[in-house]
Amino acid sequence: MGGLFLRTYREYDLEDVQKHLLIMGDLTADCASCRNLGLDAGSVKNCPQCGTNFKYLTSRRLDQHPGERFQLVQRMREKRPDLIFIDYSDYMKSIGQKKARDFFG
Numbered sequence: 001m002g003g004l005f006l007r008t009y010r011e012y013d014l015e016d017v018q019k020h021l022l023i024m025g026d027l028t029a030d031c032a033s034c035r036n037l038g039l040d041a042g043s044v045k046n047c048p049q050c051g052t053n054f055k056y057l058t059s060r061r062l063d064q065h066p067g068e069r070f071q072l073v074q075r076m077r078e079k080r081p082d083l084i085f086i087d088y089s090d091y092m093k094s095i096g097q098k099k100a101r102d103f104f105g
């Protein structure tokens with residue numbers, strides 16, 4: 001029996017998220033920390049290039065296919081109950097703000 005997915009708001013440490021985030025594309029995933037490409041989002045535990053352990057997961061498809069959002073989250077939740085699924089646009093927005101702060105501050 002599947003539960004219901006509701007988006008919630010929690011406070012995260014952006015640097016921690018960035019360091020341990022796996023970003024899914026259409027077929028493969030990337031490491032947000034070192035940008036290593038071609039990882040298997042369904043199984044990878046550590047980045048083979050930089051060695052970081054993944055704690056968070058997001059997907060570019062959330063924005064590209066908003067209608068599939070909850071199916072995607074549910075599928076990934078079944079495959080990767082060990083990872084916290086975060087919203088891609090929230091993450092990108094925060095990264096953009098951080099870059100602007102680092103640049104102008």
Ligand SMILES: [Zn+2]
Nearest residue numbers: 031034047050
């Ligand atoms: Zn990496």
